[in-house]
């Protein structure tokens with residue numbers, strides 16, 4: 001199949017996925033409630049934690065982490081929508097069309113980008129009056145990393161939906177079991193440096209930790225640190241691995 | 256004659272399950288020609304959906320071959336997909352999507368450009384009386400509206416061959432009649448080939464020109480509804496005698512009629528099947544009179560497809576009907592061929 005048809009199919013799937021959000025953009029605010037609650041409740045608490053590095057303000061440290069958390073939570077759940085479509089029959093309907101199978105995963109995963117971008121921008125803008133310093137170029141690079149992470153996690157979530165074959169509870173069990181440790185052990189809420197040795201070791205091997213670290217540097221306008229490079233590679237790795245697993249699973253999923 | 260639009264040879268599918276392998280479809284060999292309206296009729300679990308899912312490339316067969324619309328289902332799945340429409344057992348529209356959006360998306364999925372897709376969508380909304388619902392979320396449609404939308408989705412790219420899996424299941428009688436009106440008008444206007452599945456006897460009987468009876472994964476009969484009834488069931492004669500003793504004697508007399516079979520007595524009622532009921536009944540009544548066993552009531556009933564199914568499997572297809580004690584699960588090993596009249 002030609003690359004052009006694949007690109008075209010991906011666009012069709014992507015557009016289909018975006019339509020409900022475009023018709024009802026307010027729905028995006030519901031997924032933002034959680035990160036905003038975390039921001040307003042945790043922010044004041046951690047301001048006094050000595051290990052939190054807050055040269056400018058605590059927000060410079062906290063907001064990037066919360067953005068990563070938003071991505072982890074929302075995109076890891078996105079497969080559930082597909083699971084529902086598998087149960088009602090619309091997934092099957094799409095699988096009988098001549099569209100390429102990979103396009104169905106890539107298109108769906110890319111559809112994560114636009115809403116995430118919008119949500120992250122809103123959170124950043126809201127935090128500026130509270131003392132969050134905006135470094136536009138760095139912030140933009142940070143948003144790109146967030147989107148890469150979102151695409152990868154979204155694809156993995158779709159792959160999970162395909163393999164659980166309609167069993168919702170397996171989907172949720174796996175999703176929670178993976179996402180909570182990834183989140184907590186990435187130091188988004190508190191610096192892991194304050195934790196026991198095993199926790200620091202776990203955080204080191206957690207790729208999300210490195211993405212969070214890179215985000216913090218980028219949102220403070222620092223590009224030079226090697227941590228930025230490592231975090232970027234981790235985000236790229238998520239996207240590549242997620243899409244690869246997702247497309248392999250859907251090609252075999254029909255049976 | 257043009258080559259068949261569907262041709263299968265030994266198509267089979269076995270599922271693995273915890274309880275062991277499930278042979279959902281066994282050795283399906285058949286042909287469907289352009290313009291036919293064929294119904295797979297069989298109880299739940301007979302293998303109807305599995306057959307359709309193989310023919311529409313959703314499932315790979317365990318063994319066997321099939322050509323659909325000129326393309327091999329294994330080697331050219333995309334070719335098959337481009338040439339067929341498929342309306343599955345579920346609802347095709349995404350719940351959170353708008354009705355018209357989904358039709359347009361469907362057209363785009365088949366390679367139509369935006370303008371054409373919108374034109375087709377609007378035309379189909381009109382035909383299926385969904386114009387008012389065009390901007391609503393699919394979730395808010397009634398069962399009948401959802402089903403009409405499903406068929407509209409299957410028609411966006413004007414396929415020459417349409418598969419419908421239980422199109423009318425779950426609908427109230429009115430919506431069912433309405434859906435059928437649409438399907439028949441469509442067929443009249445386009446001459447498309449339609450293959451559908453149903454477990455409603457009346458539907459297969461009144462709508463399909465050809466019925467393929469399936470049970471336990473096997474095709475056990477294939478022919479016109481009339482042909483199947485004539486060949487496999489026969490007319491049912493029911494006589495009410497004065498007493499049970501007389502009923503027994505009347506049954507013995509009935510057994511003497513040439514071609515009579517399945518003679519049963521239940522209280523004062525005698526039932527038997529014959530080939531030409533309206534001719535045989537008067538003869539039978541005269542014979543009973545002559546023996547001093549006058550009938551109190553008499554009736555001839557033309558057979559239904561349920562009688563056909565009963566004759567083939569020993570079980571009834573009616574929902575909730577008691578299954579025969581000695582439910583012979585394996586029908587005749589080769590499908591009964593009935594000449595298309």
Ligand SMILES: Nc1ncnc2c1ncn2[C@@H]1O[C@H](COP(=O)(O)OP(=O)(O)O)[C@@H](O)[C@H]1O
Pocket residue numbers: 270271272277278279297298299300301302303304305306
């Ligand atoms: N994905 C599957 N996994 C395991 N068994 C299946 C699967 N799909 C269908 N079956 C089994 O195959 C048989 C035929 O099913 P199906 O084709 O859906 O029947 P019908 O459509 O006639 O009701 C049933 O026994 C069913 O339980």
Ligand SMILES: [Mg+2]
Pocket residue numbers: 303304305344420421
């Ligand atoms: Mg079925």
